[in-house]
Amino acid sequence: xxFDTIRxxxxxxxxxxxxxxxxxxxxxxxxxxxxxxxxxxxxxSMALFHPEDLLKNNQSVGYVWSDRQWIKAVFxxxxxVYDRFYSSICGPEERILEVKxxxxxxxxxxxxxxxxxxxxxxxxxxxxHFLESNGILTPPILAETIHDADYLWNLxxxxxxxxxxxxxxxxxxxxxxxxxxxxxxxxxxxxxxxxADNPWHLSGIIQGFAGISGLTxxxxxxxxxxxxxxxxxxxxxxxxxMQRVSISxxxxxxxxxxxxxxxGSTVPNIDSGGIAMPLDRWLDILYGSRGRNVLESVRNRAVxxxxxxxxxxxxxxxxxxxxxxxxxxxxxxxxxxxKPGRIAxxxxxxxxxxxxxxxxxxxxxxxxxxxxxxxxxxxxxKNR
Numbered sequence: 001x002x003f004d005t006i007r008x009x010x011x012x013x014x015x016x017x018x019x020x021x022x023x024x025x026x027x028x029x030x031x032x033x034x035x036x037x038x039x040x041x042x043x044x045s046m047a048l049f050h051p052e053d054l055l056k057n058n059q060s061v062g063y064v065w066s067d068r069q070w071i072k073a074v075f076x077x078x079x080x081v082y083d084r085f086y087s088s089i090c091g092p093e094e095r096i097l098e099v100k101x102x103x104x105x106x107x108x109x110x111x112x113x114x115x116x117x118x119x120x121x122x123x124x125x126x127x128x129h130f131l132e133s134n135g136i137l138t139p140p141i142l143a144e145t146i147h148d149a150d151y152l153w154n155l156x157x158x159x160x161x162x163x164x165x166x167x168x169x170x171x172x173x174x175x176x177x178x179x180x181x182x183x184x185x186x187x188x189x190x191x192x193x194x195x196a197d198n199p200w201h202l203s204g205i206i207q208g209f210a211g212i213s214g215l216t217x218x219x220x221x222x223x224x225x226x227x228x229x230x231x232x233x234x235x236x237x238x239x240x241x242m243q244r245v246s247i248s249x250x251x252x253x254x255x256x257x258x259x260x261x262x263x264g265s266t267v268p269n270i271d272s273g274g275i276a277m278p279l280d281r282w283l284d285i286l287y288g289s290r291g292r293n294v295l296e297s298v299r300n301r302a303v304x305x306x307x308x309x310x311x312x313x314x315x316x317x318x319x320x321x322x323x324x325x326x327x328x329x330x331x332x333x334x335x336x337x338x339k340p341g342r343i344a345x346x347x348x349x350x351x352x353x354x355x356x357x358x359x360x361x362x363x364x365x366x367x368x369x370x371x372x373x374x375x376x377x378x379x380x381x382k383n384r
Contacts, residue, residue, distance in 0.1 A: 011374070012109075014082070035373070048063045059077070079380075080378075091167065136304065146217045156179075161224065166220060169213075183197075240299070247315055256279040262275070279298075318373050346366055
């Protein structure tokens with residue numbers, strides 16, 4: 001990594017950089033490189049910062065991706081930031097949350113997504129309460145934390161099917177599925193399964209599986225499992241990516257995809273072995289001639305959710321919306337992502353098993369999913 005001095009960056013990306021690492025930004029290294037390349041094509045100056053560095057003074061150390069290398073330099077504080085700073089699966093650092101709030105309120109830096117929205121979306125309990133308060137169908141939170149073995153056992157007996165997940169998790173990490181049958185509880189995690197004969201045995205299994213992901217069972221929440229349409233023999237969900245390119249007008253659906261889990265998998269996430277399917281084709285497989293109507297309903301629900309967040313929290317650059325379809329055709333919103341990944345759209349864009357026109361369409365979808373937030377951030381900067 002060589003050093004240079006670049007003094008101006010209209011748009012900043014917030015992320016955790018590990019200099020010298022082959023993937024200094026972890027799983028999002030390639031994605032963030034894509035943001036820089038899009039910014040260069042749009043003639044938008046961009047740099048990457050740790051949020052705490054931006055708060056120190058008006059000039060901060062940051063990085064820019066240029067000429068196929070990371071260049072370290074000193075930049076003036078940008079007027080707009082695109083937050084890609086992920087919290088730990090165990091929960092966000094309060095110090096970092098406070099830094100972002102101060103950047104927004106004290107330093108008058110505008111965020112692509114309002115900080116309050118990001119805090120709400122990251123917290124599955126807060127997000128579920130927000131969705132419920134706006135009349136949007138979402139699985140209820142049966143327990144905001146697990147601290148009692150008997151209570152968890154009784155929930156399993158009462159509901160039969162449960163899903164346990166980290167309150168602040170992502171990428172399907174730490175997700176468990178519970179099934180009560182014939183006086184015993186089976187717990188599925190990844191591709192494995194264990195059975196418990198009593199509450200204490202169950203608590204030991206849950207704590208053991210949680211420990212694999214670096215969690216305690218106090219960091220887990222419990223929700224009922226939504227019974228998916230009987231037409232599918234695999235777990236699947238739907239990801240809709242909605243984005244803006246300007247403050248005026250409405251946000252648009254940039255991408256839509258079905259994420260389908262492998263046989264025996266407890267989650268459909270691509271990072272956990274799921275596959276990406278064109279959403280329209282997947283719904284045609286499940287619903288036949290009704291697939292198009294279902295697709296329109298899913299799109300309408302996505303627009304409804306986006307408008308609800310914007311109405312309460314302000315203009316929003318992008319959201320990744322995850323949904324399920326149950327046996328009655330109802331649409332359930334399971335997660336809202338304020339820092340959505342692009343891996344599902346990348347897999348579609350690879351074009352495996354698709355005709356030429358479909359490959360072209362999904363490649364354009366992938367390109368726009370990276371370009372749009374850059375254009376939106378640039379438009380915010382020009383209006384400052």
